[in-house]
Amino acid sequence: MSYPSISFRFALFLSFSLTASLPVFSKRYTPSSSSTPKATPSDLLSLLGSKTQSLAVNPVVARHLKSCFKFLVPFSPTDPHHRKLGLGLGLGPSRSKDNDLIWWPPEPVLELARLSVDSGGDPAAIHRLLDPTIIPVPDVEGSTEERCELTRTPYGRRFICEELNLYLQFLFQLIVDRGPSVGLDVKLNRFDLFHGHLFLAVDSGRLGILFHAKEYPAYDKQVFPYNMGFCQRGSNVTYDDSMNLRNILWLAPMPGDSDESWVAPGVLVVLDARPDGIIYRDLIPDYVNFARTIYEDDFGDVAVDVNYLNVGSKTRNYQLFIC
Numbered sequence: 212m213s214y215p216s217i218s219f220r221f222a223l224f225l226s227f228s229l230t231a232s233l234p235v236f237s238k239r240y241t242p243s244s245s246s247t248p249k250a251t252p253s254d255l256l257s258l259l260g261s262k263t264q265s266l267a268v269n270p271v272v273a274r275h276l277k278s279c280f281k282f283l284v285p286f287s288p289t290d291p292h293h294r295k296l297g298l299g300l301g302l303g304p305s306r307s308k309d310n311d312l313i314w315w316p317p318e319p320v321l322e323l324a325r326l327s328v329d330s331g332g333d334p335a336a337i338h339r340l341l342d343p344t345i346i347p348v349p350d351v352e353g354s355t356e357e358r359c360e361l362t363r364t365p366y367g368r369r370f371i372c373e374e375l376n377l378y379l380q381f382l383f384q385l386i387v388d389r390g391p392s393v394g395l396d397v398k399l400n401r402f403d404l405f406h407g408h409l410f411l412a413v414d415s416g417r418l419g420i421l422f423h424a425k426e427y428p429a430y431d432k433q434v435f436p437y438n439m440g441f442c443q444r445g446s447n448v449t450y451d452d453s454m455n456l457r458n459i460l461w462l463a464p465m466p467g468d469s470d471e472s473w474v475a476p477g478v479l480v481v482l483d484a485r486p487d488g489i490i491y492r493d494l495i496p497d498y499v500n501f502a503r504t505i506y507e508d509d510f511g512d513v514a515v516d517v518n519y520l521n522v523g524s525k526t527r528n529y530q531l532f533i534c
C-alpha cells in the first residue's frame with residue numbers, strides 16, 4: 212500500500228518542481244491582484260485613523276482595503292477641531308444622533324479611549340474599571356439543554372460606570388439596525404450576533420471591538436458541512452453571501468498628543484470578506500476561510516469579550532456579560 216502512495220507523492224513533487232520554474236505556473240495559480248502588496252491588520256486600522264496614519268499606507272493596498280469597507284456610520288475624518296461638544300440627548304433626528312454617538316461617544320467612553328492609548332495598550336487598564344462582582348451566565352435561548360457554553364467563562368462582569376455598559380449595548384443595537392443598509396441581515400441571538408472582542412490595537416493602543424455575527428451557521432451537507440459542536444445545534448442561521456459581512460469593527464476616537472486633542476473620530480464599519488477582495492486574501496487565515504473569520508488578536512491585545520445575551524425565558528431580556 213505504501214509503495215504506490217510514495218510514488219504518487221514523488222510524481223507530484225516532480226510535476227511541481229518541473230512546472231514551478233515556468234512563469235505560466237505562477238500566473239495561473241495566483242490571484243489576479245498578486246501584484247498588490249500584502250495588506251496587514253495595522254494597515255486596515257491606519258486607514259481608519261488619523262490623516263498621518265492613513266497616508267502611511269501603501270496607496271494600492273489602501274485602495275483595495277477601502278473597497279472592502281462598508282460603513283454603518285459614514286466615515287467622517289473631518290477636522291477633529293470641529294468636534295461638537297455637549298451634544299444634547301434627544302435633540303435632532305435620531306439617525307444623526309446615533310452617528311454622533313459613534314463619532315464622538317459620551318465622556319466615559321472617550322476617557323476609556325484615552326486611557327487605552329495612555330496605558331500603552333495595556334489590557335489591565337481596562338480590567339481595573341470592571342466591577343469585581345461576578346454574574347453567572349444563565350441559560351441563553353435553550354443553550355443549557357444543548358450543553359452549549361457561549362462565553363469564555365461561565366460568569367461575566369460589568370463596567371463600574373453604567374454609561375460604558377449602556378454604550379456597549381448601543382453598539383450591538385446599532386449594528387442590528389444598520390446592518391441591512393449594507394446587506395447584512397443580522398439578529399441578536401445565540402447563533403448570530405451576541406459577542407465582540409474588545410482589544411487595544413498593536414502600536415497605537417487605540418481601543419476597538421471586533422464583533423462577530425453569524426457565529427454558528429446551521430450544518431448543511433451542501434453549503435456548510437462543518438460540525439461546530441454543541442452551540443451549533445438547532446441553529447437557524449443560513450450560510451450564504453452575508454457570511455462575507457460577519458466581521459464588524461468599532462473603533463473609539465483616536466486621542467492626540469495633548470490632553471484635549473483628538474486625531475480621528477470613532478468608526479463603525481463592516482469588513483467585507485468577499486472572496487475576490489483583499490481582506491479575504493490577506494486577513495482571513497486559510498484554515499477558516501469558509502467561516503470568514505478575522506481574528507481579534509491580529510488587531511491587538513484582547514482585554515475582554517463583550518457578550519450581549521438574551522437570558523429571558525418567556526420574553527426577551529438582553530443582558531451584558533463581560534468575560
Ligand SMILES: *[C@@H]1O[C@H](CO)[C@@H](O)[C@H](O)[C@H]1NC(C)=O
Binds near residue numbers: 400402447
Ligand atoms: C432563531 O433562533 C433564535 C434563537 O433560538 C430565536 O430567537 C429566533 O426567533 C429564531 N429565528 C427564527 C426566524 O426562527
